[in-house]
Amino acid sequence: MVETIQWTAGGVVMIDQTRLPNEEVYVTCRTHEDVARAIRGMVIRGAPAIGVAAAMGMALGALEADGADFEPHLERVGATLAATRPTAVNLFWAIERMKRLYASLRGRPLREIRERLVEEARRIREEDIEINRAMGRHGAPLVPDGKTVLTHCNAGALATAGYGTALGVIRAAVEAGKKIDVFADETRPFLQGARLTAWELQQDGIPTTLITDSMAGHFLKSGRIGCVVVGADRIAANGDVANKIGTYAVAVLARENNVPFYVAAPVSTLDLSLASGDAIPIEERPPAEVTHVSGVPVAPAGVAARNPAFDVTPARYVTAIITERGVARPPYEEPLRRLAAG
Numbered sequence: 001m002v003e004t005i006q007w008t009a010g011g012v013v014m015i016d017q018t019r020l021p022n023e024e025v026y027v028t029c030r031t032h033e034d035v036a037r038a039i040r041g042m043v044i045r046g047a048p049a050i051g052v053a054a055a056m057g058m059a060l061g062a063l064e065a066d067g068a069d070f071e072p073h074l075e076r077v078g079a080t081l082a083a084t085r086p087t088a089v090n091l092f093w094a095i096e097r098m099k100r101l102y103a104s105l106r107g108r109p110l111r112e113i114r115e116r117l118v119e120e121a122r123r124i125r126e127e128d129i130e131i132n133r134a135m136g137r138h139g140a141p142l143v144p145d146g147k148t149v150l151t152h153c154n155a156g157a158l159a160t161a162g163y164g165t166a167l168g169v170i171r172a173a174v175e176a177g178k179k180i181d182v183f184a185d186e187t188r189p190f191l192q193g194a195r196l197t198a199w200e201l202q203q204d205g206i207p208t209t210l211i212t213d214s215m216a217g218h219f220l221k222s223g224r225i226g227c228v229v230v231g232a233d234r235i236a237a238n239g240d241v242a243n244k245i246g247t248y249a250v251a252v253l254a255r256e257n258n259v260p261f262y263v264a265a266p267v268s269t270l271d272l273s274l275a276s277g278d279a280i281p282i283e284e285r286p287p288a289e290v291t292h293v294s295g296v297p298v299a300p301a302g303v304a305a306r307n308p309a310f311d312v313t314p315a316r317y318v319t320a321i322i323t324e325r326g327v328a329r330p331p332y333e334e335p336l337r338r339l340a341a342g
């Protein structure tokens, strides 16, 4: 399986997701600023992967300063990383976890603090893979045998430290012997479905068919789609789900056609401080991602374009939320609280 992100002696090594599927290139981040640039520039993306990157960015930050400047530097590193992308809550979750660990170590020798922060970042990566496998075990029984699974964006190994959330559920269903294939929405404008999901499923030999986003309704109506499985960037207390732009439309079309719509996400994606999805900040990305495809203009120069990177699917369209601790069903408030509490 592809190595999305790793801590090495030379720095944080990531596969460059802006270059896939045409080139398999790895970049090395040696400073926390390199990591922040990689997150902002989509070299690494996907909520859990961004979380792992942020934790490793904090660990690099811990190696960059000492003496009286150590604590203010770590604060600044946290602020720089937090300013990269606003929607995926895993980013903030990981920064907070690293800060909490530092707070518990304050006053210890610097060498020990640094070691422990590096260890913690590596642990967050390893835990993420375990979490995805557990999510797969909980989710696989929900996937109907002999049917097609529709997914949107990339919630796979590339969006996590490995195995994936939505694609982890699909992988676990395949490992359990289910005869399924995948329809992957191309996911305009950034094409995570076409470039990343199709690539990683092809590497695994899971039969995959690429469709444009506007074809999803047609196939959901056809009866061949057994369920939809997607990931999430933030889930509010009432079960509203922020995920890649276009997810909402897929959810509504799934409901219209009585196709179950599942969301697979770790509990670190839950943001129970928000009562509903209305409060989730939605990242607006450069209009050039809409007016251009791979740098080539596909619209008249100067036309206005909007580019919200995420949308919010109301909880009423979500059949179930699959986490590493179990499956929540509506009404979501109580089960999500229970899952978050462990």
Ligand code: MRU
Binding pocket: 045, 046, 047, 048, 088, 152, 153, 154, 155, 156, 159, 160, 164, 165, 166, 192, 230, 231, 232, 233, 243, 244, 245, 309
């Ligand atoms: O803009 P991206 O590529 O970071 O958006 C990714 C998604 O929307 C994913 O579906 C989500 O982060 C879940 S990844 C397991």
